Amino acid sequence: MSESTTNSATASHTEPDAGHSNAGAFARLRAVLANPRFHVVLLVAGSLFLLTDAFHGNIWFDESYSVGIANHSFADIWYYSSGDVHPVLIYWALHVLNLVFGQNITVYRLFTVAGAIALATLGYTHVRRDSGWKVGVLFSFFALFTPYISLMSVEIRMYSWATFAVMLCFIYAMRIIDTQLSVIPPAIAQAAKGKKCWAGTPRSWWLTCFIASLACAYLHYFGAMSAFMINLVLLVALCVRAWQRRRGGPAPLPDGKRASAPLIVLIIGCVAQVALYVPWILTAVTSQMGVVGGTYWANIVLPTTYIELATYPFLTSPLSFAARGSYGTGMQVAVKVIGYAAIVVLAFLIAWSARWATWRAGLHRQQRRELLARAGAASAAPVKHLRARHFYAWLVSKPIAPVVAALAVYFGVFAISWTASMVMNSMILYYRYLFVAIGPLLFAAAAVLSHVHTKPLVAGVIAVTLCASVANQALLLRDDYDPANNVPIEKFRETVDSVSEQIGGQMPLVVSTDIGYMGVTACMCEDVPQTYMDWQKGNWDRAYMAYSPTLVSKKSWEIIFDNFHGTFICTGQAQNDSLPRDISDLSQKDGFTLLEYHTYYRPYERTWMTIAVMTKQ
The missing domain is CATH 3.40.50 (Rossmann fold)
Structure with a gap:
């Protein structure tokens, strides 16, 4: 997809009508938004927005743990962290900063904000190239201005870097899948050009996916769940491609290797990841399970817990307190207006989605009828088979497959943690932890919204998000610099x-x-x-x-x-x-x-x- 759009106007001696004027205005706006320089400006503005809350010297308990443990040696951090409920990687990173700068809360916090900015930058460096400028810009926007990200980006914890690692792992898993298609998307083919490959996929892509996956696991246990889901999605996709090739489907791999070659690379990579994670797995089993299962602080409170899980990206605690009047009448009214606007926009978005789904279903039915008419089929079996084929073709199509994969990762993490909570009789499914997998969710939202052609609806989503984020940031600044x-x-x-x-x-x-x-x-x-x-x-x-x-x-x-x-x-x-x-x-x-x-x-x-x-x- 072109990175920029050029517009030309045809000279005319007549006054253009309103329709042509609006079309010209939208074309000019599109040209601005599609320009890579606009994307860079968005990243700079969003980064400055997050950094406004990064220069206070306050810490709360969770942050104090990060600050305290960073004063110790790598070996001691490993031992002490084995009694905590989080892995060790972020504490080691903070210890490196401690060796260079001493105990410096501002440096620690800037390092944390850098993780959130890195997540948003993936929209420019990767998502834009792989999925088009619309998805890239929207992803960066959501990664910078989703209210809960503003809150978590300045906490001296592992969350911002964990979200980055999860999204990086997901991006490269999708790239690996794309290179295994019979018709490789042009953007992916261009990105892979000239690189040394394993099983038809650039070697650096495999390694980046595996390293990011291991980093996910060493940053947070929900990162480990996210990495598991990403590797599972990749495994399923590669298994399907191998099965298709064996049945004479897509063309063989470019290097002439067996259809199972990508699977072999993936299995070797997963075995290596597990081997490198075994030391910490043993530590967790022997030390941390008793902590989580016996005295863990989080509990299920119905329906509050599930409302929080559904709304946490936008309904942060500052906005929630503001809606109850804790920050005065003016802020209460403003937050409620934003809330009502969000409900209206969401209702219209759901209605649009339902209409679009109905249209797509009708289109597929019409295509099936035409194919059946040409084939002269009359029995129910071909109809059923054709439905399956059309559904599969829709599921693996370029606009749909990445969204399905992203949602599978996010809700897969939800399902794993919910099941673990039931088995352990302890609520480990906490929205702060689920946040680790928010990158793929934001990508899915950006991809879906990029296909909404109702411009006022898209503008409404962006406006509501921005207003909620600004209100949330204003409350954070008020509290944090008090x-x-x-x-x-x-x-x-x-x-x-x-x-x-x-x-x-x-x-x-x-x-x-x-x-x-x-x-x-x-x-x-x-x-x-x-x-x-x-x-x-x-x-x-x-x-x-x-x-x-x-x-x-x-x-x-x-x-x-x-x-x-x-x-x-x-x-x-x-x-x-x-x-x-x-x-x-x-x-x-x-x-x-x-x-x-x-x-x-x-x-x-x-x-x-x-x-x-x-x-x-």
Whole structure:
């Protein structure tokens, strides 16, 4: 497909009518959108949009774990992470940054944003070439301006790079499939030209697919599920092609090898991936399964869980709170208007899809009738066979097959994780984790929308997405750059210094059952020793060694306070300004007295953090 469109106007002495004027305007707009320079401008603008939220110094618990563990050696990271619920690759990457820049939250966050920008850039470097400029531009737009991506792109976690790895793996799997067709798409043929091949596919494409697949698995367990689904789709496609060739279908491979040659390459690649992942699989089986199965925090709440899974890309927590009035009446009205507009656009899109599907079905019926009439068939068997052939031809056609494959990957991950949740009796299907597979879903949305010829409908989808993203980003900036975020950390430091003076200059005992607050203070106040009362079952004590030497874990209050007498500090957090339960429970124990406490709201986490000074006789 041409990268640019040139327009010429025929001179005329008459005034053009409205139809010609509109057609000319649309042609000029199309020329602008199709120009590669517009795509670059979109990437730059979207990157700047994401970066606006990347320069605050706040972290919450999940991010504190990444920051804490990055201070340790590669070997220690492997060991400590074996008690966590995520693989090790992102922590190793952060450790490399730590070796170069030291513990620098801004550098860590910029690295995370780079993963989201890399995902969007695939729309320009790969999707545009493989599927046309429309799909490429729309994919980049969705990758930059889907509200939940804005939120996740700045979290110092593995999610942005995991989504990139999944999409990269998917792209090259589709390229491998395309090279096995009897008629290779021109864009794919051009991209493969001059490259050394294995079984008719460029060697570098196989290797990129396999390496990206392994990276998916080492970044996140849902990345491993995504990689499994992508390899499964690739396996099925190659099996079908081999079967067709054996039945005299498409032409043999260009290099004259057997029809099973691509399958052999894939199997060897999968075996290599599994072999390289076995060390971590063994670690997960022996260490992490007990953590997830026994004390995992996520639970199924009907119907909330399924609503979240269906709406999370657009209905982020800031937008949800805004719709309830947490950010004032003005923002509440604006978010609700965006929500209603989204419902209207979605309804029109569903109606268009139904009409298009009906039209396609009628077209296929007409084609079948014509073929049957020419063949002179009268029995039901040929009709049934012809239906199957037409459905298969439609399924594997260039516009449809990549969309079907993308949806198979996304909903396959959903099905695997849902089944695992039922088997393990623990909810591991959490929308934050499902987000890892969002790249193929965004690709499917872009591909479908590229075929919608109702321009106001396409404009409506883009406008609603952009408005939701801007509103979401405005709320994120308001919360994340709020000076109130620093208050709980500053007051914690002041309290430690005050109690230290009272007890003769020694560091006071600091305790809590709330690792969420303690993880943050362990990273932000590394010189203050802290003791976590680890009430959870499993290997969480190993995971929380990531905060060592600042934080140590003990299994009970009795162990912590054995032979202790004097003043100490207890911290905790809650979803409102009430006294956290651990502080309340501890103050009611014999010999314990609550001297004072202060509660501070932290917008970055939308929680209230409490610092209490207590004594034990």
